[in-house]
Amino acid sequence: MKKLLIGMLILATLLAGAAVGLAGYVRPTDQRDLSYGPITVGDKVADMLKRRQASLVLSEQDLNNLLKMKLASEPVENPNIRLTGADFRLQDGMLYATMNLLWKNRVPFEAAAEYRLRWTGSELYAEPLGAKVKNISIPEAIAQLPSPRVTLQDYLPAPVSVKNVRFEGTELIMELGLR
Numbered sequence: 001m002k003k004l005l006i007g008m009l010i011l012a013t014l015l016a017g018a019a020v021g022l023a024g025y026v027r028p029t030d031q032r033d034l035s036y037g038p039i040t041v042g043d044k045v046a047d048m049l050k051r052r053q054a055s056l057v058l059s060e061q062d063l064n065n066l067l068k069m070k071l072a073s074e075p076v077e078n079p080n081i082r083l084t085g086a087d088f089r090l091q092d093g094m095l096y097a098t099m100n101l102l103w104k105n106r107v108p109f110e111a112a113a114e115y116r117l118r119w120t121g122s123e124l125y126a127e128p129l130g131a132k133v134k135n136i137s138i139p140e141a142i143a144q145l146p147s148p149r150v151t152l153q154d155y156l157p158a159p160v161s162v163k164n165v166r167f168e169g170t171e172l173i174m175e176l177g178l179r
Contacts, residue, residue, distance in 0.1 A: 002129065002145060020045060026036070027108055028085075028100040028108055028110040030086070030087075030098075030100075030110075030138055031100075032084070032086055032087055032098065032099070032100045033085040033100075034071055034072040034083070034084070034086065034087025035068070035072075036064070036065040036067050036068035036069045036072070037061075037065050038065070039062055039066060039069075039155060041056075041067055041155055041156065044056050044058070046133075048176075054175065054177065055095070055173050055174060055175045055176060056156075056173070056174045056176055057113070057171050057172070057173050057174075058171065058172040058173075058174065059171060060088070060089060060170040060171070062172075063088060063090055063095075063172055064087065064088045066150050066155075067088050067095075067126070067148050067150065068086060068088075070148045070149075070150055071083060071086065071146060071148060072091065074148075076144070076146040078144050079102060080104055080167050081103055081144070082101065082102045082105065083099060083100075083101055083146065084100045084102050084108070085099065085100040086098065086099045086100070089170075090117075090167070090170050090171075091169065092112065092167055092169060093116065093117050093167035094115070094116060094117070095115040095116075095117050095126055096112070096113075096115075097113040097115065098110065098111075098112050098116055099111050099112075099113060109133060110133070110134075111132065111138070111143070112133075113128060113129075113131040113143075113145050114128075114129045114130050114131075115127055115128055115129060115145075117172075119164065120176065122151060122153065123149045123150060123151050123152075124149065124150045124151075124152055124165060124172075125148075125149050126146075126149075127145070127147065127150050127179075128140065128145035128146075128147055129145075130143075131143040131145055152165070152174060156176070158179075159178055159179055160176050160177075160178065160179070161176065161177055161178065161179045162174050162175070162176060163175045163176060163177045
């Protein structure tokens with residue numbers, strides 16, 4: 001009986017050590033939040049007029065701000081995981097996210113996600129392709145990644161409409177027209 005008790009104590013100690021080690025391993029490496037800066041369309045319109053083209057260029061930082069604004073205003077509905085911060089990188093229509101999350105409101109962890117950006121005619125849609133936690137792939141059913149949708153028209157004056165969206169490098173280019 002004494003050997004069984006000692007064995008159980010050793011097993012409990014090993015399991016506790018493994019849990020602490022795992023929590024330290026998945027802990028976020030950088031501080032991220034969902035704060036975002038202003039999106040200044042006026043400066044972009046002035047640039048558009050200088051270039052004499054009916055297209056508005058959004059930088060990677062502008063897109064980062066738009067997506068953070070969307071995620072902050074419409075949090076992901078998952079009772080187990082809460083998004084606490086994110087950074088987004090854009091490359092040729094692919095969006096790469098590094099997110100700080102909180103599991104069960106106790107364990108912070110970092111996940112990397114990959115999205116394909118698509119223009120649906122009225123919305124910019126980020127389609128989740130996959131997620132990883134420290135190089136370990138997480139199935140979509142478990143990851144339940146946010147799928148932000150941004151209506152770009154909301155950020156333009158009323159007579160102007162978005163005709164098409166294309167991606168070039170780290171820029172999103174909106175081709176504009178009049179309604």
